[in-house]
Amino acid sequence: MAAWEFETLQLHAGQEQADPATGARAVPIYATSSYVFDSAAQAAALFAGEAEGNQYGRMHNPTVEALVARLVALEAGRAGLALSSGQAAATACLLTLARPGARLVVSKELFGGTFSLLNKLLAPWGCEICAVPPTPEAMAAALSPETVAVWVETIANPSGTVPDLPALAEVCHRHAVPLVVDNTWGGGGYLCQPLLLGADLVVHSATKWIGGHGTLIGGVIVEAGRFDWACGKFPAFTARDGRGRSYLSRAGELAFTLRARDLGLFTMGMTLSPFAAFLALQGLETLSLRMQRSCDTALALARWLNQHPAVKRILYPGLPSHPSHAVAQRTLRHGFGAVLSFETHDAAAAQRLVERLRLISHLANIGDAKSVVILPWSTTHASLSDPAKLAAGVTPELVRLSVGLESLRDLQADLAQALAL
Numbered sequence: 280m281a282a283w284e285f286e287t288l289q290l291h292a293g294q295e296q297a298d299p300a301t302g303a304r305a306v307p308i309y310a311t312s313s314y315v316f317d318s319a320a321q322a323a324a325l326f327a328g329e330a331e332g333n334q335y336g337r338m339h340n341p342t343v344e345a346l347v348a349r350l351v352a353l354e355a356g357r358a359g360l361a362l363s364s365g366q367a368a369a370t371a372c373l374l375t376l377a378r379p380g381a382r383l384v385v386s387k388e389l390f391g392g393t394f395s396l397l398n399k400l401l402a403p404w405g406c407e408i409c410a411v412p413p414t415p416e417a418m419a420a421a422l423s424p425e426t427v428a429v430w431v432e433t434i435a436n437p438s439g440t441v442p443d444l445p446a447l448a449e450v451c452h453r454h455a456v457p458l459v460v461d462n463t464w465g466g467g468g469y470l471c472q473p474l475l476l477g478a479d480l481v482v483h484s485a486t487k488w489i490g491g492h493g494t495l496i497g498g499v500i501v502e503a504g505r506f507d508w509a510c511g512k513f514p515a516f517t518a519r520d521g522r523g524r525s526y527l528s529r530a531g532e533l534a535f536t537l538r539a540r541d542l543g544l545f546t547m548g549m550t551l552s553p554f555a556a557f558l559a560l561q562g563l564e565t566l567s568l569r570m571q572r573s574c575d576t577a578l579a580l581a582r583w584l585n586q587h588p589a590v591k592r593i594l595y596p597g598l599p600s601h602p603s604h605a606v607a608q609r610t611l612r613h614g615f616g617a618v619l620s621f622e623t624h625d626a627a628a629a630q631r632l633v634e635r636l637r638l639i640s641h642l643a644n645i646g647d648a649k650s651v652v653i654l655p656w657s658t659t660h661a662s663l664s665d666p667a668k669l670a671a672g673v674t675p676e677l678v679r680l681s682v683g684l685e686s687l688r689d690l691q692a693d694l695a696q697a698l699a700l
């Protein structure tokens with residue numbers, strides 16, 4: 280399977296043979312909360328984590344595991360887990376790494392929900408949050424002996440900033456810090472595979488391009504299996520339980536995934552439903568085709584909007600004028616993302632635009648097959664202070680457009696009528 284290319288993996292990884300019980304070619308939706316044990320000894324071994332198998336639906340489901348296996352393959356990782364939302368994936372990831380007193384070094388250009396998680400949960404719990412520009416220099420300067428994670432987005436939401444992942448990974452590993460990449464905008468690995476560029480963990484909102492049709496909420500974490508969790512910064516990984524075992528002694532290089540499953544699924548119950556996993560699997564089958572089409576249309580729209588008199592500024596890393604263009608050419612493949620943001624001349628014009636659009640829907644999502652638009656200042660980033668919003672590249676006149684699969688000409692016509700004075 281490792282030799283298959285991305286387009287083959289997105290169809291076959293996680294289900295290489297037809298369903299053994301029924302011959303079904305599609306991955307069945309295993310709608311069950313529980314599994315009959317073979318014996319008392321097997322039940323005890325499953326509960327002790329000493330046997331492989333399905334113990335209980337909060338932790339185990341074959342439909343969900345097919346999705347996990349497919350995404351692990353697409354992200355070139357070694358292990359992973361699925362959760363009930365992208366937000367749940369970020370929560371499980373950070374709680375697996377952090378502890379009171381730890382420092383988290385994060386990009387100051389992130390999805391607003393990630394800032395909510397950091398500011399409303401991790402900071403009151405006792406973590407120090409250090410938000411800096413996602414450059415190797417700024418992040419290196421922010422690292423301390425207490426730092427347990429560096430967190431960036433492949434393409435920042437909504438500024439379009441693309442961090443230099445290989446350079447960041449080098450800085451992180453010099454200080455024994457894992458690099459975590461929210462690869463949601465990297466489209467399930469099609470545009471970028473951060474684990475191959477040196478990152479240690481990838482987090483996704485499967486709600487976006489993985490599902491791809493605006494029909495589910497889900498999240499995923501994938502682990503590279505390279506980080507040294509015994510480096511001294513992660514005492515929870517080496518702490519012994521009542522049986523004298525630690526996450527590290529039980530799972531070795533994949534200790535992160537074992538602990539994230541223990542906290543995110545077993546303890547906090549942020550479980551993905553098998554139906555949502557099925558929808559995500561369906562979406563993945565056409566991921567490369569959808570991403571390519573949306574990226575090509577987004578680039579054409581960015582070039583067209585760049586000439587439009589009602590548009591003040593475009594934030595799209597595919598344009599040579601974007602500060603991240605050169606890095607994006609090195610770290611992304613196939614295209615520059617399916618989202619472009621642009622500024623109108625004032626906030627009133629931005630509000631008029633989203634209310635006038637007819638084909639493009641005004642709603643809170645990205646990565647749908649249908650094109651969608653939103654004003655991040657008053658919605659996705661509204662919980663941030665005005666200076667924090669501006670630091671994240673969010674202004675009152677900024678419009679975020681997630682480009683779907685419609686015809687370029689129809690999208691241009693809709694934008695043109697909505698931008699007309």
Ligand SMILES: Cc1ncc(COP(=O)(O)O)c(C=O)c1O
Pocket residue numbers: 364365366367390392432436461463464483484485486487496497498644645
């Ligand atoms: C970059 C990024 N990460 C995470 C999330 C959160 O995902 P979810 O809505 O599935 O919880 C989003 C949602 O918009 C996002 O854009």
